[in-house]
Amino acid sequence: MxxxxxxxxxxxxxxxxxxxxxxxxxxxxxxxxxDDAPTISDADYDALRRRYNAxxxxxxxxxxxxxxxxxxxxAPSQKFAKVRHSVAMLSLGNVFADEEVYEFVARVKxxxxxxxxxxxxxxxxxxxxxxxxxxxxxxxxxxxxxxRGDGFEGEDVxxxxxxxxxxxxxxxxxAPAALDVRGEVYMRHEDFKTLNLRQAEAGKPLYAxxxxxxxxxxxxxxxxxxxxxxxxxxxYTWGEASELPAQTQTGMLAFFEKAGLPVNPxxxxxxxxxxxxxxxxxxxxxxxxxxxxxxxxxxxVDDIGLQNRLGFASRAPRWAVAHKFPAERxxxxxxxxxxxxxxxxxxxxxxxxxxxxxxxxxxxxxxLHNEDEIARKDIRIGDTVVVQRAGDVIPQVVEALLDKRxxxxxxxxxxxxxxxCGSAALREMDESGAADVVRRCTGGLICPAQAVERLKHxxxxxxxxxxxxxxxxxxxxxxxxxxxxxxxxxxxxxxxARGAFDLTRWEGFGExxxxxxxxxxxxxxxPALNRFIYALGVRRIGETNARRLARxxxxxxxxxxxxLTDDGLAEINAIDGVGAVVAEAVVDFFREAxxxxxxxxxxxxxxxxxMEAVAASSPVAGxxxxxxxxxxxxxxxxxxxxxxxxxxxxxxxVSKKTDLVVAGPGAxxxxxxxxxxxxxxxxxxxxxxxxxxx
DNA sequence: TCCCCTCGAGTTCA
DNA sequence: CTCGAGGGGA
Numbered sequence: 104m105x106x107x108x109x110x111x112x113x114x115x116x117x118x119x120x121x122x123x124x125x126x127x128x129x130x131x132x133x134x135x136x137x138d139d140a141p142t143i144s145d146a147d148y149d150a151l152r153r154r155y156n157a158x159x160x161x162x163x164x165x166x167x168x169x170x171x172x173x174x175x176x177x178a179p180s181q182k183f184a185k186v187r188h189s190v191a192m193l194s195l196g197n198v199f200a201d202e203e204v205y206e207f208v209a210r211v212k213x214x215x216x217x218x219x220x221x222x223x224x225x226x227x228x229x230x231x232x233x234x235x236x237x238x239x240x241x242x243x244x245x246x247x248x249x250x251r252g253d254g255f256e257g258e259d260v261x262x263x264x265x266x267x268x269x270x271x272x273x274x275x276x277x278a279p280a281a282l283d284v285r286g287e288v289y290m291r292h293e294d295f296k297t298l299n300l301r302q303a304e305a306g307k308p309l310y311a312x313x314x315x316x317x318x319x320x321x322x323x324x325x326x327x328x329x330x331x332x333x334x335x336x337x338x339y340t341w342g343e344a345s346e347l348p349a350q351t352q353t354g355m356l357a358f359f360e361k362a363g364l365p366v367n368p369x370x371x372x373x374x375x376x377x378x379x380x381x382x383x384x385x386x387x388x389x390x391x392x393x394x395x396x397x398x399x400x401x402x403x404v405d406d407i408g409l410q411n412r413l414g415f416a417s418r419a420p421r422w423a424v425a426h427k428f429p430a431e432r433x434x435x436x437x438x439x440x441x442x443x444x445x446x447x448x449x450x451x452x453x454x455x456x457x458x459x460x461x462x463x464x465x466x467x468x469x470x471l472h473n474e475d476e477i478a479r480k481d482i483r484i485g486d487t488v489v490v491q492r493a494g495d496v497i498p499q500v501v502e503a504l505l506d507k508r509x510x511x512x513x514x515x516x517x518x519x520x521x522x523x524c525g526s527a528a529l530r531e532m533d534e535s536g537a538a539d540v541v542r543r544c545t546g547g548l549i550c551p552a553q554a555v556e557r558l559k560h561x562x563x564x565x566x567x568x569x570x571x572x573x574x575x576x577x578x579x580x581x582x583x584x585x586x587x588x589x590x591x592x593x594x595x596x597x598x599x600a601r602g603a604f605d606l607t608r609w610e611g612f613g614e615x616x617x618x619x620x621x622x623x624x625x626x627x628x629x630p631a632l633n634r635f636i637y638a639l640g641v642r643r644i645g646e647t648n649a650r651r652l653a654r655x656x657x658x659x660x661x662x663x664x665x666x667l668t669d670d671g672l673a674e675i676n677a678i679d680g681v682g683a684v685v686a687e688a689v690v691d692f693f694r695e696a697x698x699x700x701x702x703x704x705x706x707x708x709x710x711x712x713x714m715e716a717v718a719a720s721s722p723v724a725g726x727x728x729x730x731x732x733x734x735x736x737x738x739x740x741x742x743x744x745x746x747x748x749x750x751x752x753x754x755x756x757v758s759k760k761t762d763l764v765v766a767g768p769g770a771x772x773x774x775x776x777x778x779x780x781x782x783x784x785x786x787x788x789x790x791x792x793x794x795x796x797x
Numbered sequence: 798t799c800c801c802c803t804c805g806a807g808t809t810c811a
Numbered sequence: 812c813t814c815g816a817g818g819g820g821a
Contacts, residue, residue, distance in 0.1 A: 311811095443807085443808090464811075467809095468810090472813090497809055643805070643816095643817080646805085
């Protein structure tokens, strides 16, 4: 059915269609997000969405009728219980080039204090493109299975995993009292094909790729459906274990195999980087004939003792890395370049593309990063461009194909005024005269785009976490003029009661949802100090720096008072991890006259909670430690990593700020200095005892 | 002064 | 998830 262009509709017809579309999209959203069973194709869904948005653009009054917005991205499915992983399921670092593999090996050796040419064995195994799962075995019996989730908490899919032939109910032979077996649930190509044929016959939607099919099949309410999907499993690592049956990765794989768990046959022990890369090439060659999807090769240090010594950097283990196959690419036409204005005024160019499938996903937008990026790649509107999904997720424009460029294509002129408020958009210079890569709107307080983005940030999950005040609601409230700054959120109810406006008459805000919104707002009146500081959106103050400030000052008043004095600037600057630039940003924020007013208004409504004193969770927390002499059980890097894990700060030299010196044999001047200053000196063994490691 | 790591900010899609 | 830049150790 061909629909009339939106600009030919009467407002009445538009309203009716908008309402119908809203209901339809909401139903699809529910099917997709909550039931894991999309009822239409992505393309059809996108068409509905586009039409819906076009209606709103043409008839802005429809924005008040937003029954849809409240539901999008709403609470995840409740049908699976949550499972907390006792050992987190982390992701891996990625490398793409051979060169980086050599660097990885060198980095590992350096951390372990090994010579460059010292022997060190790794295991190389295919990286299966499925979904990670943790299978808990107690006394050899499968008792629970959980998805990865966010790495810390997943979903309980025990009933479904029990239907997998690859997941034995009982392990063969001797098994530890408790063992989390981890691996990948995946679907083979032939099963994927059969499944989609069946879906098509039943008039059901097709799965985009085997991974989605595996994910959709595992997260079924009815385990009988999972059983019919013929999912497979490879074991390749473990989480919590009462005891380990082996001391190496290869040993563990052998144990898995003996216990009746499938292990990928292409896992191979390699003596050095050259062998690892050779095995990568071999796997790459076999990729097409494996019968299942893989997206790279994983290298792990074989020795588990060494794995433990290496430990984890912030997000990923130091002892493993994924060598990814080159990202899949596609070509499409760049129709337009749109400029978005961020909370800090940053102008970000986004490419609007003709829809194209890349790696099983339809891509229509891709970030172009910044002005220089567009110029460097000489990307022009109308160009045929190559698109890839970086790290498998974020689409990016790789290059423009010059031989397909339309003759009239002009170099892209990046706007020098803000598209939202018309203010000049400038690139800040640092002292050396180098221009910042980002061009920023200077409209600051008068720019509506920045104001809205700041409000969204204020309400967001990691900040004030006000449920019911999502992006759409904030845009609406701002547009309607009832929320202009953060304090306005907290006076909504009062003003509503006075009859300044009636939310319940705005479609999409029934009495219940308005009541819930007000409850959520009330609940946000006593935020944790760190969240409150983060919510203010001070430049350069993200989650971590906000926490550092909160911990140091303990109360908002203390922070604010300090920011207004010169000594305060120095004090902020002295906080570990906070330097001159960040301290300056904090002080600038509090000294801005408009911010003072906004803060006063906000603090009349909200009481950020003082922080409890920094928890002394370990005996060395908060202490400054110096390691000296030759350590026999730890390398310097390890010692440092350990100390930081226990909340201590590591310094390179002994001063009166030092709390503890850990001295090995041969300690010289540092030890003497420590004794001179009367600082406590302990041995390496004492360190292990002190930190409760033995 | 250089280099490495961490942090902030911005973004996509399903 | 990635890029750029700040912070801090060498």
